[in-house]
Amino acid sequence: MDFEYQPTLTSNLLQLRPLRQADFDHLYTVAADPLIWEQHPDKNRWELERFNAFFRDALESGGTLIAIDAQTQQVIGSSRFHGYDPEKNEVEIGWTFLARSHWGGTYNREMKRLMLQHAFRFVESVIFLVGPENKRSQRAVVKIGGIRAGSRPDASGLESYIYKITSGDL
DSSP states (O other): OOOOSSOOEEOSSEEEEEOOGGGHHHHHHHHTOGGGGTTSSSTTTTSHHHHHHHHHHHHHHTOEEEEEETTTOOEEEEEEEEEEETTTTEEEEEEEEEOGGGOSSHHHHHHHHHHHHHHTTTOSEEEEEEOTTOHHHHHHHHHTTOEEEEEEEOTTSOEEEEEEEEGGGO
16 A cells, blocks of 8 residues: 555644645745754755745655644644655654744644554654754654664755654554
8 A cells, every 4th residue: 555645634733734835825934933943954944945945845745744723723834754665664754843832842742643643554664854953853753752763864965863663662
């Protein structure tokens, strides 16, 4: 069974649905905050030109989900499925960012819970690639059960730590 990259996933806290071109303005409103990107390898992703390239890549990836606060119906960020590998029986979750108003774990944990639950219908393990300087994301992945499992280059060629969660871990 092929991996379903763009499901619609919902809970009483969060709605995740496939990213559309019409989402650009709402998502850029969130992404335009420089503090979101301060530990990220692309620290200037808050700039319109850089975000435009990120958004274009997100649409072309075919795996990006936009995150909407279920109570307010406001866009609060996005995340992505990437790199389904049937031989390794794994998929990557990454490119996640959230509005600072939704930092603190609850929304990230719920987003990852929904995405992991979906992923484990298809694979045995999920990996997260996190930049060595991105301590905030490293802590967030560990909070949801990620175990550091080495390092490797990410999709853009930058060395990243690998964190892994297997279906038996949850």
